[in-house]
Amino acid sequence: MHTRFDFGESPTVLARQLEHYLDAYPNETRALLGLSAGTAIGVEVLDKELPVRLEQHTHAATLRIGRRDAQRVMAYTRSCNWANGIVLVPTLARLVFAGAFRGLRAGMPRAMRAFAMSRQPDPTRNLGVLWGALNLLSLAGWLTLDRGDEDAEYALTPAGEYVVACVERTRPLFEQLANATSVLQHLHALCHRKRTAADDSVLYAQLARICVAGWPELPAPASDLERRVNGQLRTAMDGLLLGPTWVALDMPVFDKQPDGQYSQTAPAIFDKLDEQPGGVAVGAWMHADPVVLYAAWSLMCKFGMAEIDREKVRFTESGRIHRPIAAPYAGLPASYLRSYALLDELLFGNPDPLDIDSDGHIDRVMNVYASSGAGSGPASQEITTKILRELFDDTPLDRQPAGIADMGCGDGSAVKRLAEYVINSTRRGRHLADYPLLVIGADYNESARGRAAATLSALKDVPGVQVRVIAADISQPDRYDEAVAESGLTVRQPDGSVRPVRLSDLLHTFMFLVHNRRLSIRREEAAEAILERHLRLVDRSSLRAVVDQYYPGLLTVSEQAEYPVALDDIKRAFKVAYSDAEGLVPGYVAAADLIDFLTRWKRHAKHGFLIVEGHSPWAENLCANALGGPDAWLRTEQLPSVFNWGMHFVSRQFMAPFNEFMLALTLAGLRPGSPIYGRIHPEGFPGPDLLSDYRFFSIANYVADVGMNR
Structure with a gap:
């Protein structure tokens, strides 16, 4: 992991780390803090717990933050990057092995459908999953996609050309890592001996040793760009192993009971460390697989989460701060590892080999945890x-x-x-x-x-x-x-x-649910008809406000034309594509379905829809303006966007960028009845996830727009 991810302990070191973090995109940081352009921003870390506060001076400002909150910011950032690796490494490897980038140099386009047809005669049902996989690499900054439909073309970026070369030069290693998803999905069961497979335990231990050694087979970088991308790739490889390890050690054992429900039957491995903070004998977990557990402790020690002294293991300060963050963040994408173990099949064979509708594609117990x-x-x-x-x-x-x-x-x-x-x-x-x-x-x-x-x-x-x-x-x-x-x-x-009582008497809460619906609108003609109808009905002033905020320079609202925005322009505004049982779903079709869905609900929501919703940004926003040399923060490294998209594209979910979500809500005749909340970092810290272009999730109570022409 690159030195910018180092876990600082002293207030001085932490302050410099956060200044470096915030200075990567200074204009955005100033906008979040309400500061004028050119204002110098300093960070002061105080060795006590207190709310994050901004103190303004004449031409400068100081962000004051407690030491524990400062450490949490860095812990969230490290944890996101480890979680990203769980989906990023197998996706990269499978696409390289399939020949997606064979013969490509940076900037050379290739038609997605043409590549897919080189793998099978009729790839229609796989194109949505394939677009999702390519978009995952786009979110990492490794390629570009020019559009969100079946005619999309993709091209490697210079960073992508380098990572593809790394995979091709160390193919046996990446084959091991991609194939290891079938083992890592069961790591928790292996660790607790709920599953016995000696070869799987040995493979995990072997990969852990390579990780601890620093992935020595990877080629040495020769330029600033290669050094930056090399660090990004190594962090992802670390995360593929470390993420499931966090889950194996942190999640209790849950067994299915006669009534079909799951209940806890054994504590987490980590629970002993909580009970005995001074240290626990390495052999104290008699029920655990010693091969898996020893390898897991070696990884925890490698990354500073634990230490072993005189045959006793204990958390470090870093480990205690990371545990409530890194373990659940890793558990989210790790719960989809059974899908990633069959990613080649999803991309080029049966796009639903595990039966998504019956929940076979996910470890639901792990996901709930x-x-x-x-x-x-x-x-x-x-x-x-x-x-x-x-x-x-x-x-x-x-x-x-009521x-x-x-x-x-x-x-x-x-x-x-x-x-x-x-x-x-x-x-x-x-x-x-x-x-x-x-x-x-x-x-x-x-x-x-x-x-x-x-x-x-x-x-x-x-x-x-x-x-x-x-x-x-x-x-x-x-x-x-x-x-x-x-x-x-x-x-x-x-x-x-x-x-x-009726629904209209109640406040309705949708917790990370809207994107997990099944489409009622699937035909492009039906989607266009819905968009046209709502363009006629939408309040133009409300639409203009949303366009000015979320689509500046991309859309224009007319006062005189039949439609405030031309239909083709609205269709292009929904850039992200999705997949369902039929294949690729263009973004505007998913948006029309969302508008129709919200319209059916609206009359029942007098007191509002309290919606908590996840988002995945446009890759072009996430990866633009990566400034500085190999030590500079990439925007994609500051956010959980990669793993968030990685969970949803393999499971037929319609997680829209926040910009597109707000446009659809406006066309449905809704507006936020409250400020928009939802943050990763401590309140008061200007994290990029608060900007509309990079939202990870949003929380707001949406109510009917009284200006809607209905």
């Missing part, structure tokens, strides 16, 4: 303190929502946290006798509803709280509305009478 730490937990904190407080504390009681309905509730833990906040921390919670709180968990999956019922049962004994778990499909809100009305829940009207 990782999601609770990497996204759902931090997201719920911003939802509660920023949005729920306004709705259930600041708003007069008689104008508040309750919260979480669509796609899973095990119910997220909506339970939100309800507990309302109960314990708001004015509504102090007046439940007069204004009861309705809590609804809705899910299409029967198993999820069973888990949610168990989770939410804890709220049933709270006076003034009523709970229901309902079978519902996100794509059919009218049927969901009928099911809610038939649930037995009621609301009191101003005249004292009661009536069945």
Whole structure:
């Protein structure tokens, strides 16, 4: 890992690291901090816990941050890059081995379809996955894609030409790494001896030794560009091994019970280190595979996460800070390793060999474990303190929502946290006798509803709280509305009478769900008709505001023309392509489906859609303006965009760039009814994920735009 990722411990070293981090893109940093152009920015790290604060001087400013928060910024950044490697290395290797770049030099274009047809006569059903794989390498800065449809052409960048040469020159090593995905998907089970495969344990240990040695087979870089890209590639290779290692050591053992649910049956390996911070005997984990565990400790020690002294292992300070960040971040892409183990098949054979619709493509237990730490937990904190407080504390009681309905509730833990906040921390919670709180968990999956019922049962004994778990499909809100009305829940009207509750009485929460829908609009003609209809109806001033903010210089809103923006221009504004069972889905088709989906829901959302949604940026934004020499930060290194896209393109999900998401919402007649939240780093730190071009996830309550011409 490059020295810019080093984990600083002293305030002085940390301050210099953060200045270097922020100075990579100084204009963006100043914009986030509200500073004028040319203002000098310094960082002061204080050896105590305190909120991040900006102190402005005449021509300069100082960002003051506590030591632990400064270390967390660096820990998040390291963890993102390790997680990126889990998807980046196998994708790069499989495309190189398939001949995607054979004979190409930097800047030479190749038609995606022509390459795909060199692998099979009719690649139609694979083109969406192939576009997604190429886009993954684009997000790393290794190639460019000129468009988001079946006629796309790709070309290597100079950085991409170098990494392809590295793979070709050390092909046996990268074959080992790509094939190791079939082992790494089971590393947690191997470590805990829930799976026994001696050859797999030995392969992991062998690769760990090569990693600890620093990947000596890689060719030495000969220029500044090669040194920078060499560091990026090595970090990704480290992450392919280190990411699953974090999960193997941090995730408890969960076993399936007779009722079909999973419950914890054994603690995490790391739990002993928490119980005995002074050190634990290396042989204390009698149940674990010693070959796997010894190799895992060697990797942890190599990267400064643990240390072994006198046959006792313990966390370093760095390890304790990284653990709650690196483990769940790695667990997200690692839960898709079973798909990456079959990536060649997805790209050039059966595009759905694991049956996505039955969840065969993912380790769902691992994904739930990782999601609770990497996204759902931090997201719920911003939802509660920023949005729920306004709705259930600041708003007069008689104008508040009747309750919260979480669509796609899973095990119910997220909506339970939100309800507990309302109960314990708001004015509504102090007046439940007069204004009861309705809590609804809705899910299409029967198993999820069973888990949610168990989770939410804890709220049933709270006076003034009523709970229901309902079978519902996100794509059919009218049927969901009928099911809610038939649930037995009621609301009191101003005249004292009661009536069945309806969806319009509730606040709706969609937690990382909108991108995980199945398309209702698939034909290009139908998509064009939806876009035309909404272009006629959209409020032009609202559209102009969104275009000015998210598409400056790319779109123009007309006051006189039949459509405020020409149909072809709107279609081109949705640049990212996706995949489904039929093949490649152009971005404008997915956008039309999103607009149609939101329109069906809008009449049920009087109190708003509280949407938490993941995003993947345009690769051209992410990789532009990489300034400086080999020590400079690449934008792609500061964000989790690579692994985020890597999870979603193999699983038929429609995760849009934030810019495109906001344009679609506006065309659907919605607007943010609250500020847009969602951050990776501590509040007050000007992380690039806060900029619309680079959003990792967003949180906002969206309401109907009263200016919409309906």
